[in-house]
Amino acid sequence: MVDKLNLTPALQPVSQPAPLHNQPVIPPGSPGFADILKSQLGNESGVKFSAHAQRRIASRQIEFGTDETARLEQAIEKAANKGSRESLILMDDLALVVSIKNKVVITAVDANSRKDNIFTNIDSVVLT
Secondary structure: OOOOOOOOOOOOOOOOOOOOOOOOOOOOOOOOHHHHHHHHHOOOOOOEEOHHHHHHHHHOOOOOOHHHHHHHHHHHHHHHHOOOOEEEEEEOOEEEEEEOOOOEEEEEEEOOOOOOOOOOOOOEEEEO
């Protein structure tokens, strides 16, 4: 006598499919990518200095502290509110050419160095 063979597969319990990528679950209220990037870069103020501007400030021994940074941020905000793109910001004896959109100081010129200079590619001047 021959026994019948049952070829029907046994039913398996339904399980959740494995995710395609092992992505962490971010809990609600956690800081977003932009916040984390800002904190990692350590630049909360938003104003940056190009390598050229940093060299100019160092070589000309220009003092640039927190008070000057705050004044610069206010000037950039004023220029942005007026629709400026590239501004010449005059602070005391210092002239700064700034990309308003990127909040980047492109160059810095002190009073002694700016004589007989021409500033080009600017669309506004901010006196502060």
